[in-house]
Amino acid sequence: QVNLEESGGGLVQPGMSLRVSCAASGRVFSHYAMGWFRQAPGKERELVAAINWVGDNTVYSESVKGRFTVSRDNTKNTLFLQMNSLKPEDTAVYYCAAVLSRSPSHIEVAGGDYDYWGQGTQVTVST
Secondary structure (H helix, E strand, C coil): CEEEEEECCEEECCCCCEEEEEEEEECCHHHEEEEEEEECCCCCCEEEEEECCCCCCEEECCCCCCCEEEEEECCCCEEEEEECCCCHHHCEEEEEEEEECCCCCCCCCCHHHCCEECCCEEEEECC
16 A cells, blocks of 8 residues: 655746645555646546656656656655646646556556555646
């Protein structure tokens, strides 16, 4: 069992930055590939970014590439998402998710393949 708790969401103006975090507890965090997903009202959940166990392999959705950075600190059991140049269309509930890694390079992009999810943190980008 892995417990995930997001934090750091809030209300920011367009163009500003925000960092959300995901604290993990339970099983050994470093054995899990991690992902950030988001869901806006009336829209389906979508992948934002994913990272492998080691932290040296990442993928991003096209809509956030170049603006968002996913990282992890396995010594602190924490996943991060640094969001820069935020836009109103980034407004959503952001969720972190974990799946047991098959290999050090394993990275997962399909939400349905993740085993554990946090409760989410609201990010609102508005004037």
